[in-house]
Amino acid sequence: MFTRRMMLAASLVIASFPAMAQSDWPDRTVTIIVPFSPGGATDITARIVADALTNEFGETFVVENRTGAAGQIGVEAAVRAEPDGYTLLFATQGTMTVNPHIYDLKYDTRTDLMPISQTFSVDHVLVVNPSLGVNSLQEFIDLAKSKPGELTYGSAGVGSFLQLTTEMLELDAGIELTHVPYKGSAAAEVDLLSGDIDMVMDSVPTALGQIESGNLVALAVTAKQRNPKLSDVPTMSEAGVPGYGISSWGGLMAPKGTNPAIIEKVSEAVQKAYQQDDIKARFDERGLGAAASSPEDFKALLDSDYETLGKVIEAAGISVN
Amino acid sequence: MKIPKHCDKPPGSHEKFDVMGGMAIAAVGVASAFIAHGYAFGTLRRMGPGYLPTVLSVLLIVVGIIVAIQRSDRDEEAASLAIRPLIAVLGSILAFAVLVRPLGLVIATLVTVPVAAIAEPKARPLPTAVLAVGMAVAISLIFVWFLNVPISLGWW
Amino acid sequence: MELLHNIALGFQDVLTPTLLFYCAVGTTVGTAIGVLPGIGPLVAISVLFPLTFHVPPDAAIIMLAGIYFGAEYGGSTASILLNLPGTAANAVTCLDGYPMARQGRAGVALFIKTISSFFGGCVALIVLIVLTPLIVKVALNFGSPEYFALMVLGLLAAATLSVASPAKGIAMVILGVLLGLVGTDVNSGQYRYVFGIPDLADGLDLVAVAMGLFGVAEITGRLVSRDFTESPERVRWRSLIAGREDMRRAFFPMIRGSIAGILSGILPGAGPSLGAFLAYGAEKRVSKTPERFGNGAIEGIAAPEAANNASVQAAFIPTLSLGIPGDAVMALILGALIVHGIQPGPSMIPQHPELFWSLVASFWVANVFLMFLNLPLIGIWVRLLSIPYSLLYPAVMVFICVGVYSLRLSVVDVASVLVFGAVGYFMNMCRLPTAPLLLGFILGAPLEEHLRRALIISHGELSVFVTRPIAASILGFCVLLMLGTVVGSLASSARRARLRRSAENAQ
Numbered sequence: 005m006f007t008r009r010m011m012l013a014a015s016l017v018i019a020s021f022p023a024m025a026q027s028d029w030p031d032r033t034v035t036i037i038v039p040f041s042p043g044g045a046t047d048i049t050a051r052i053v054a055d056a057l058t059n060e061f062g063e064t065f066v067v068e069n070r071t072g073a074a075g076q077i078g079v080e081a082a083v084r085a086e087p088d089g090y091t092l093l094f095a096t097q098g099t100m101t102v103n104p105h106i107y108d109l110k111y112d113t114r115t116d117l118m119p120i121s122q123t124f125s126v127d128h129v130l131v132v133n134p135s136l137g138v139n140s141l142q143e144f145i146d147l148a149k150s151k152p153g154e155l156t157y158g159s160a161g162v163g164s165f166l167q168l169t170t171e172m173l174e175l176d177a178g179i180e181l182t183h184v185p186y187k188g189s190a191a192a193e194v195d196l197l198s199g200d201i202d203m204v205m206d207s208v209p210t211a212l213g214q215i216e217s218g219n220l221v222a223l224a225v226t227a228k229q230r231n232p233k234l235s236d237v238p239t240m241s242e243a244g245v246p247g248y249g250i251s252s253w254g255g256l257m258a259p260k261g262t263n264p265a266i267i268e269k270v271s272e273a274v275q276k277a278y279q280q281d282d283i284k285a286r287f288d289e290r291g292l293g294a295a296a297s298s299p300e301d302f303k304a305l306l307d308s309d310y311e312t313l314g315k316v317i318e319a320a321g322i323s324v325n
Numbered sequence: 326m327k328i329p330k331h332c333d334k335p336p337g338s339h340e341k342f343d344v345m346g347g348m349a350i351a352a353v354g355v356a357s358a359f360i361a362h363g364y365a366f367g368t369l370r371r372m373g374p375g376y377l378p379t380v381l382s383v384l385l386i387v388v389g390i391i392v393a394i395q396r397s398d399r400d401e402e403a404a405s406l407a408i409r410p411l412i413a414v415l416g417s418i419l420a421f422a423v424l425v426r427p428l429g430l431v432i433a434t435l436v437t438v439p440v441a442a443i444a445e446p447k448a449r450p451l452p453t454a455v456l457a458v459g460m461a462v463a464i465s466l467i468f469v470w471f472l473n474v475p476i477s478l479g480w481w
Numbered sequence: 482m483e484l485l486h487n488i489a490l491g492f493q494d495v496l497t498p499t500l501l502f503y504c505a506v507g508t509t510v511g512t513a514i515g516v517l518p519g520i521g522p523l524v525a526i527s528v529l530f531p532l533t534f535h536v537p538p539d540a541a542i543i544m545l546a547g548i549y550f551g552a553e554y555g556g557s558t559a560s561i562l563l564n565l566p567g568t569a570a571n572a573v574t575c576l577d578g579y580p581m582a583r584q585g586r587a588g589v590a591l592f593i594k595t596i597s598s599f600f601g602g603c604v605a606l607i608v609l610i611v612l613t614p615l616i617v618k619v620a621l622n623f624g625s626p627e628y629f630a631l632m633v634l635g636l637l638a639a640a641t642l643s644v645a646s647p648a649k650g651i652a653m654v655i656l657g658v659l660l661g662l663v664g665t666d667v668n669s670g671q672y673r674y675v676f677g678i679p680d681l682a683d684g685l686d687l688v689a690v691a692m693g694l695f696g697v698a699e700i701t702g703r704l705v706s707r708d709f710t711e712s713p714e715r716v717r718w719r720s721l722i723a724g725r726e727d728m729r730r731a732f733f734p735m736i737r738g739s740i741a742g743i744l745s746g747i748l749p750g751a752g753p754s755l756g757a758f759l760a761y762g763a764e765k766r767v768s769k770t771p772e773r774f775g776n777g778a779i780e781g782i783a784a785p786e787a788a789n790n791a792s793v794q795a796a797f798i799p800t801l802s803l804g805i806p807g808d809a810v811m812a813l814i815l816g817a818l819i820v821h822g823i824q825p826g827p828s829m830i831p832q833h834p835e836l837f838w839s840l841v842a843s844f845w846v847a848n849v850f851l852m853f854l855n856l857p858l859i860g861i862w863v864r865l866l867s868i869p870y871s872l873l874y875p876a877v878m879v880f881i882c883v884g885v886y887s888l889r890l891s892v893v894d895v896a897s898v899l900v901f902g903a904v905g906y907f908m909n910m911c912r913l914p915t916a917p918l919l920l921g922f923i924l925g926a927p928l929e930e931h932l933r934r935a936l937i938i939s940h941g942e943l944s945v946f947v948t949r950p951i952a953a954s955i956l957g958f959c960v961l962l963m964l965g966t967v968v969g970s971l972a973s974s975a976r977r978a979r980l981r982r983s984a985e986n987a988q
Contacts, residue, residue: 035475042530043816051531067531068475072889073682074665080679106670156938162670184937185667187930190805194749197803198621200938213804213826290819324670346911350652357659357674364673370941374671377929381659388652392913395648406910410704414697414878415899421882422895434879441875444704448871456872460879467517472529474887 029089029266030063036256037085038094039078041071045209045290046254049124050094052286053256056277057270067094074163075099076107083111087261092270093117096254098165101310105317106163106324114310118264119302120256121271125293127208127227127251128169129234131220133199141224141243144203148179156182157203158192163322165252166192168313169205169226171320176245196220207252208233209291227251233291250312253295255302271299347393354385413444429479430469434461484834488610491838495543495846503540504843507547508851514548515555515567516862517880525552526813538823542840545817546847549793549810554598554851557786558862561590563877565696569754569923570789572691573761576642576916577774577781579699584777587866589727591859593779594786595852596728597735601787602848604739605746605794609841616747616798623748625935626945630955631748632928635755637962638762639920642775647970650917653908657921658928660685667926668933680893689885689897690922694915696881697898698905700874705906731783734764742788746795749805758920760788794844801825801837 036054040046047069054065070078075098082093100113111117130141138144148155159167162185174181184201186192189210195201197219204211208231214220215234222237228249230239240248256274258267275296277283287294297305317323361382367373417440424433438457442448468474494500514525529548536544556567561578574594581590609616623631636658640650663674664684675681738760745756764784765774774781799805804825806812818825818840829837885894908915939945947953 041812043813043819048816048819070890071683072891073679076682077679077889154940161667182937182940184934185670186934187667190803191749194621194803194805195624195938198624200624210804213824213829217826322670324672342911346649346908346913347652349907349911350656350913353656360674364671365669368941370936370943372668372933372936374666374669374673377932378659378662378673381655381662385652385655385659388648388655391648392646392652395646407705410701411903411906414701414704415903417875417878418697418882418895418899418902421879421886422892422899425882425886425895426892430883434883437879437882438875441878442871444874445871452872453875456875460876464879464883468883468887472514472887473531476883476887476890 029263029269030061032090033064033066034090034092035066035068036092036094037078037082038067038069039071039075039096039099040069042069045126045207045292046094046096048290049254049287049292052283053094053123053274053277056280056283057273060273060277074103074107074161076103076109079103079113079117080111082257082259083116085259087259087263089258089262089266091259092120093257093259094123094254095257097252097309097313098163100257100306101313102163102165102168102317104310105314106322114306116260117257118260118262118267119299119306120258120267121274121299122253122255122295122297122302122305123274124255124287125227125251125253125295126291127225127231127293128165128205129208129211129215129225129231129237130173130203130205130223130240131196131211131215132203132223133196134218134221135199136202136221138223139221141238141240141245144223145177145179145244148177148181152180153182155203156184156201157205158184158186158189158195158201159204160189160192161185161187162324163317164189165207166205167322168316168320169250170203171322172248172250172316173205173240173245175316175319176248193220207291212291231291232288250309251293253305255297255305267299271297271302343395344393347389347391347395349389350392351386351389354382354387354389357385358382409446410444413441416443417441425476427480429481430464430476431461431478432480434464484610487834488838488842490835491840491842492846494539494835494839495842500540500543500843501846501850503536503544504547504847504850505854507544508551508847508854509547511548511551511553512555512558512851512855512858513551515552516558517555517884525549525555526810530813530817539839539843541817542814543843543847545814546844547850549814550790550844550847550851553789553793554595554855557594557598557789558591561594561782562587562862562866563696564699565877565881566691567688569687569691569919570757570785572695572916572919573754573757573785574782575695576761577776577778580775580777581779581782582866586777588859588863589724589779590782591862592856593727593731593782595855595859597731597738597783597786598790599848599852600735601739601742601789601791602794602845604736604787605743605791606841606845608743609795609798613798616795617802620747620749620799620803622951624949625931625938626949626952627955628748628751629928629931629935630946630952630959631751631755632924632931633959634955634962635758635924636921636928637959638758639917639924641762641765641966642758642914642916642920647966649913653914653917654921657918657923658925660690660918661922661925662929664926667930668937678893680889680891684926685897685922686885686888686891686894687923688888689894690901691919692881692885693898693901693903694905694908694919696877697902698909698915700877701902701906702909703870704874727779730779734760734780734784735787737763737767738784738787739791741784742791743795745788746792747798749796749799749803754789754923756788756792757785760784790848794841797841797844801829801840 036050038047038050050067054067057065070081079099082091085091103109104113132138138147157170166189167183189206192204193206196204212233215222222234224240224243225231225234225237226240278294278296284294358379361375361378364375365373366375417437420440421433421437424436435457438460439453442453465478469476469478511525526549557571557574559565559567560571560575561582564575564579566572566575578590636654640654663681665682666673672682741760742756745751761781761784764780765771796811800811800815806815815825881898882895885898888894905915935945946956
């Protein structure tokens with residue numbers, strides 16, 4: 005196990021070799037692999053981070069989209085890349101802590117990649133169509149209990165955060181809902197707006213517009229604290245499901261074997277950039293949380309979600325052959 | 326699509342190709358049904374991942390057989406099968422696919438052009454070589470320099 | 482009136498020299514990229530998308546519009562000249578556009594295409610102005626049962642696209658649908674027909690399949706038959722401009738195509754290409770001489786091109802007001818808007834109408850620009866065809882390989898081109914039509930997705946397809962169409978049998 009002391013010792017040893025490129029790093033373009041397509045939320049956030057790092061280091065940090073197989077293709081490309089600090093990965097909660105439980109991966113996200121820093125967090129919110137006639141989480145739960153299996157909820161696909169958070173709710177509150185998978189949460193939202201389905205545990209950025217215009221009703225947010233853009237919406241915990249609290253996130257990783265000093269450098273740069281007001285503003289206006297962290301804290305988050313979501317996946321019987 | 330013309334075949338030989346086509350379709354249907362068998366079937370009201378594939382595969386077998394036995398009313402010229410152009414064209418794509426990752430864009434292009442040119446027996450080495458080099462340069466400029474597509478030019 | 486005022490403002494914002502400059506840059510670059518075989522609008526936009534980050538938002542949008550329409554235009558140019566479709570909708574253009582080029586009428590084809598596209602965009606704009614509030618309501622009335630019905634209609638149209646026998650058409654559509662199911666099943670997450678190849682987890686790549694099936698198969702076919710005749714195109718103005726006869730024939734198809742395009746554009750789950758196939762299918766059906774289709778019928782270009790462009794303009798409504806992009810290109814545009822701080826959503830149109838209209842105006846201006854930029858270039862494109870084929874085809878092969886590879890950096894995609902090239906050649910040899918296969922492929926996955934989802938939501942109740950009025954009407958129409966085709970073909974084979982018998986008796 006990599007303890008903090010060991011890391012410190014290792015960096016001291018490495019620092020004593022002046023030939024090591026770490027002090028010259030970066031001296032050329034750094035590629036950040038994004039396992040999702042251009043224009044999407046993850047991609048856009050990655051570009052914000054890439055811009056910030058470019059400003060910080062003076063060398064270009066460029067985004068390279070490698071899409072496919074729910075992110076597996078991009079992640080695998082990063083895992084196989086040279087650990088020289090010139091290839092980084094913009095990972096997500098899904099690719100790091102969910103995919104390993106669902107798919108047969110050729111790599112281990114806990115050991116083949118090294119955490120650098122978290123880069124954003126996104127809360128999800130339980131939204132329903134006003135015609136459902138419920139105004140609080142408790143009413144929703146009661147309604148669900150009175151008709152087990154009848155209420156439907158949409159998700160962005162099998163294994164998506166929208167499904168997992170709903171499964172968690174079902175397990176914690178003892179209710180049974182019918183899962184309707186879609187190709188992306190936006191499509192699910194359309195059916196929710198037309199009343200074809202009853203509920204979606206959508207991300208705050210996506211649902212915000214509809215909530216504010218009154219087309220959808222927000223019952224509770226999934227995170228441990230309330231969301232600044234939805235300050236009168238209670239958390240799940242407050243509203244009737246104590247102990248519930250999880251958000252989705254994205255973060256930077258590096259292939260195993262990358263120089264820890266480089267990792268520290270990038271982590272510090274991200275944390276520093278996130279203290280600037282304009283960066284914070286760019287996240288805020290999208291309803292995303294600008295959250296940077298040290299490698300250790302990020303690792304803790306990774307491990308914790310890996311375990312929590314693994315349990316949910318198992319309990320809900322989610323599997324893909 | 327333009328049907329390749331080859332006027333010296335007797336009428337009626339086109340039926341051979343209809344039968345071939347129909348049998349090929351049916352064969353694909355059989356293979357597909359076999360694979361789909363491994364996926365959960367479900368019920369009509371709650372279809373599993375294997376439901377539609379299986380149903381369609383069976384339909385395909387049926388329609389393939391119909392195509393094979395159906396009399397084609399059209400007196401069209403039969404197509405011909407020439408090996409050389411087929412190998413050249415398909416071979417050039419294969420060459421590209423095999424070479425582009427290990428050896429880079431330039432080499433892959435330089436090989437793809439001559440292999441494709443094999444189809445044309447009258448092709449002379451010099452124009453082909455010039456074309457190959459020209460394409461390699463053009464491709465590098467357009468895709469890598471201008472469009473910034475992250476393909477490596479060489480083997481590094 | 483408020484509405485006209487907003488529209489005027491929108492146009493005013495857009496018609497400034499700076500923005501027009503960005504538009505020019507976008508359309509030129511887009512056309513240049515789109516015309517390269519194997520690339521096409523989606524690749525062009527994805528790759529040029531980052532360029533738009535560092536310019537002001539309205540400039541970025543109009544540049545993207547220019548790139549998109551330019552690439553779409555370039556893509557259909559390649560479809561006509563070389564039978565290489567850049568996108569799904571272009572595949573329909575190949576059906577009659579390429580034969581026209583082979584007959585020496587490439588200039589006419591390109592001209593009609595340009596005019597029809599522009600026409601479609603204009604009609605869409607007018608409809609948008611008049612009907613915007615209604616449109617969102619319509620979009621929301623379309624759920625999975627309705628989309629399923631629409632896909633069935635699309636498949637029926639696909640099966641009748643070709644001149645071959647119905648059995649062959651149906652076989653190809655079914656095969657296409659099966660190919661479309663390759664990948665991850667949305668409803669269960671299960672991998673199907675993937676054989677452990679991660680690149681296939683999201684399905685076969687449409688561009689690769691289209692390139693192979695249409696482009697490579699055609700090249701191989703021509704080489705096999707030693708068909709090196711270049712099109713005897715006389716590059717004079719007369720051959721470049723359609724005659725009165727052509728324009729007359731193209732007129733109503735342009736109108737019908739625009740309507741089909743608008744309808745498919747406003748339904749987020751339909752996708753612009755559906756409009757193009759339905760338009761083609763409809764033209765073939767209403768034509769008094771349907772056998773001309775597939776051999777260079779002007780209507781076969783006019784209708785789909787008008788539909789294509791109209792649907793993109795119309796697709797703005799659901800994209801902007803619901804945040805639901807109808808296809809990958811709209812998704813990119815949506816992303817670009819968000820990057821520049823414009824948040825699409827239901828409040829966007831009511832609260833920021835001037836923004837909405839300036840976006841619509843940008844797209845229309847890009848269209849106008851494209852038309853004026855490219856009409857003079859038709860001569861140049863046509864001249865391309867006079868390059869000796871023995872030099873042209875290796876160059877095209879390289880472009881196809883690199884173009885397809887640059888989509889996802891996947892060797893599997895290039896291999897798909899190879900496989901489908903061989904398959905396409907085999908199909909041409911056996912006289913199996915390739916267009917229905919491609920269209921089945923495009924519609925396959927959505928067809929199943931909506932069918933199963935409709936049943937999940939209705940908890941297994943099959944009657945959902947007949948109790949919902951819109952779905953029921955579309956499905957009813959499909960049944961009528963099928964009956965009509967069956968009766969028609971039975972009648973015509975009976976007629977032919979009678980003719981044959983009387984010919985034999987006469988001897």
